[in-house]
Amino acid sequence: MEFSPIGLVHSAVRSRSDMPVQGVDAEIEIHPSYAGGLFGIEANSHLILVCWLHEAGRDVLRAVPRKVSGDLPEKGVFSLRSPARPNPLSVSVVRLRGIRDGRFLLLANVDVIDGTPVIDIKPYQTGWDCVFSATGHDRTEKIRKMGPGEYRAGLIREAVNYHGELCPGVAVAVRLAEAATRIFERDLASPEVSVAPGSDPCIADALIGITGARPGNRRLGSSGRDRCVLSCAGKEAVFLLREVPESVDAILAADEASLFDCTVRLRAQH
Structure with a gap:
């Protein structure tokens, strides 16, 4: 199984410990050879951003959501959005603020650090991707x-x-x-x-x-x-x-x- 990054995250946040839970404004640089894949993307207000968390641990099966508090109960990583997991992929919904020079995406709510490889980008579609009736654990x-x-x-x-x-x-x-x-x-x-x-x-x-x-x-x-x-x-x-x-x-x-x-x-x- 091989991944070829299509781009790179440029962000003011360079350390995982400094990343706010809600993410930050950031820029995605799409490599020139993949820029053609952005045709028509400006019609979307939100995108699904898939990244490879290159600094995350891969040998963790249980973790604590430490961004909130270190004394919360431990849970399995498949019930958390923790970056540490066997295959550290980040899948998040981001807001498209604009496009610069045909291959730089200006985004909001990006929760990955500077230098993170981008694996894929897909349009977010409310009818398919939003399940408003979904339930989760008591927070x-x-x-x-x-x-x-x-x-x-x-x-x-x-x-x-x-x-x-x-x-x-x-x-x-x-x-x-x-x-x-x-x-x-x-x-x-x-x-x-x-x-x-x-x-x-x-x-x-x-x-x-x-x-x-x-x-x-x-x-x-x-x-x-x-x-x-x-x-x-x-x-x-x-x-x-x-x-x-x-x-x-x-x-x-x-x-x-x-x-x-x-x-x-x-x-x-x-």
Whole structure:
């Protein structure tokens, strides 16, 4: 079995320990002999990037997600996205920001270091590659180990992946989700969490992306025009929205009390 790299990653991150969980902006240089394969690629907003993790260990079958915390439970590498694995291939979805000189791809959310060989590139297709109803392990313990900035970055990515852009409504939803996580002390993607997002479509999209709530799993409801309600295991958090800044940065930096009032109340379980 032989691989011939089609290109190389150029990134400001040169050490695996410095790579943020959400990745960084980076550039992929496609070798001239493969540049013809990029014809038509600019029609895609997102790509599947396959790389060879040349510095990763190949003799590891169990590992801990150390980017989050070294004291999380050990798991088999096939249930983790750890770089250390028998065949260290990286498969990730990246956003195409542009193309330079016909063979340099400008990408976002690249989570491999400078100098990583690129093995293949494919278009990401929502209808085939997105399984929104997919479920995974409960991330509550992992979330508890995350720093607030890291958790916020994850919420933003989940919200933007569903909604399409980071707008003020999405920023408000991220702040709501941070508060709800603190109140319920659990992963908001849990089947026990239900959402009634109110009438703002951007907030609704973002909370659906973060929680996985939808009518089909009976976790998505409706609420009043200026309020949003999240519920979990006999507890209900009612958020009354205030007038918020139009700037995403201002919303993310604001005190919660300036964005919404929150009332937590118990409710009967059925």
